[in-house]
Amino acid sequence: xxxxxxxHVGILVFDDADELDIVGPFxxxxxxxxxxxxxxxxxxxxxxxxGVRLAHGLRLVPAAAADExxxxxxxxxxxxxxxxxxxxxxxxxxxxxxxxxxxxxxxGVGTGVLALAAAGMLAWRPAVTLxxxxxxxxxxxxxxxxxxxxxxxxxxxxxxxxxxTGGIDLAxxxxxxxxxxxxxxxxxxxxxxESASDLDDGL
Amino acid sequence: xxxxxxxHVGILVFDDADELDIVGPFxxxxxxxxxxxxxxxxxxxxxxxxGVRLAHGLRLVPAAAADExxxxxxxxxxxxxxxxxxxxxxxxxxxxxxxxxxxxxxxGVGTGVLALAAAGMLAWRPAVTLxxxxxxxxxxxxxxxxxxxxxxxxxxxxxxxxxxTGGIDLAxxxxxxxxxxxxxxxxxxxxxxESASDLDDGL
Numbered sequence: 431x432x433x434x435x436x437x438h439v440g441i442l443v444f445d446d447a448d449e450l451d452i453v454g455p456f457x458x459x460x461x462x463x464x465x466x467x468x469x470x471x472x473x474x475x476x477x478x479x480x481g482v483r484l485a486h487g488l489r490l491v492p493a494a495a496a497d498e499x500x501x502x503x504x505x506x507x508x509x510x511x512x513x514x515x516x517x518x519x520x521x522x523x524x525x526x527x528x529x530x531x532x533x534x535x536x537x538g539v540g541t542g543v544l545a546l547a548a549a550g551m552l553a554w555r556p557a558v559t560l561x562x563x564x565x566x567x568x569x570x571x572x573x574x575x576x577x578x579x580x581x582x583x584x585x586x587x588x589x590x591x592x593x594x595t596g597g598i599d600l601a602x603x604x605x606x607x608x609x610x611x612x613x614x615x616x617x618x619x620x621x622x623x624e625s626a627s628d629l630d631d632g633l
Numbered sequence: 634x635x636x637x638x639x640x641h642v643g644i645l646v647f648d649d650a651d652e653l654d655i656v657g658p659f660x661x662x663x664x665x666x667x668x669x670x671x672x673x674x675x676x677x678x679x680x681x682x683x684g685v686r687l688a689h690g691l692r693l694v695p696a697a698a699a700d701e702x703x704x705x706x707x708x709x710x711x712x713x714x715x716x717x718x719x720x721x722x723x724x725x726x727x728x729x730x731x732x733x734x735x736x737x738x739x740x741g742v743g744t745g746v747l748a749l750a751a752a753g754m755l756a757w758r759p760a761v762t763l764x765x766x767x768x769x770x771x772x773x774x775x776x777x778x779x780x781x782x783x784x785x786x787x788x789x790x791x792x793x794x795x796x797x798t799g800g801i802d803l804a805x806x807x808x809x810x811x812x813x814x815x816x817x818x819x820x821x822x823x824x825x826x827e828s829a830s831d832l833d834d835g836l
Contacts, residue, residue, distance in 0.1 A: 486663030489695075
């Protein structure tokens with residue numbers, strides 16, 4: 431992987447990950463990377479670097495394997511039907527815990543939040559997940575403080591988001607955190623996303 | 634390709650196509666396909682069946698080549714930086730004109746609308762495209778009746794949409810056309826998309 435001085439966003443992909451959980455945040459960060467003076471980079475990766483078949487059949491070839499990545503500033507963990515296997519994978523959860531120690535922001539999208547909970551990252555902390563999956567989240571960790579109705583929840587080193595719009599909103603929020611609300615608004619304008627969130631708030 | 638009795642949606646992919654122009658509509662149609670009694674199918678395809686590198690670097694492997702497809706009911710043409718090459722490709726435009734004759738609905742997403750215009754499909758007809766690209770659309774065909782501000786425009790056999798939200802809205806609208814508004818609302822609920830469009834209107 432090339433070395434960049436700017437913020438580095440990694441997006442984990444895996445078999446049966448949800449297409450929009452990946453591509454929504456990816457498009458926000460990639461659009462930011464194409465225009466920001468901070469020279470951000472965004473990299474998709476799978477654990478072994480191999481191609482994956484996503485939840486609705488789309489086949490994607492990631493840019494890297496997990497062990498080829500430079501240090502990340504943001505790790506995006508999507509959801510999708512494949513999360514079930516990850517939640518019960520000791521190898522994946524240990525990898526996540528290690529990643530958490532070295533990564534300023536872990537971002538769970540949709541049901542990807544269940545994997546963060548399974549790794550112990552959300553104990554007694556506020557979070558949100560995909561509508562209809564709150565009970566599943568609480569089954570993984572009953573101490574999670576679920577903020578139903580939120581598009582995303584920023585709890586510092588761990589941020590979580592609800593559905594598709596939430597994943598895009600969360601990524602825009604992180605651009606605002608990493609650069610400025612002005613930069614995030616410029617990304618939103620370029621991708622023509624009609625976000626309900628106010629980027630001036632919650633920073 | 635497998636034979637299906639239900640409606641068949643094909644999504645064209647090409648080098649430098651926009652990621653969200655593809656994955657937004659794909660996710661809507663794939664979610665519909667997973668739940669509808671009509672047994673819809675959705676197939677990604679490139680002209681030669683080979684993998685493509687999308688506009689922001691995502692690499693995608695389509696399910697088919699164009700000449701492997703069964704008859705389509707809906708052909709989705711995304712936009713992105715790669716549209717410029719297609720607009721000036723006589724081979725692509727002739728392929729589009731042939732596809733138009735055999736396909737009930739041609740759906741242009743974002744700047745993909747410029748390729749439809751270059752193929753002559755939008756002469757003196759209402760359409761919309763990605764914000765900021767109206768002048769480029771009118772340079773291709775000055776007779777297009779641009780409906781600025783619309784999320785999508787349904788003109789029967791040719792439908793067009795604006796940005797990312799527009800592509801998802803357009804796909805939801807087509808689900809409503811092909812099945813029912815109730816089916817489209819169910820898809821929208823499942824993908825947790827906060828659409829501004831009213832699916833009861835315009836059918």
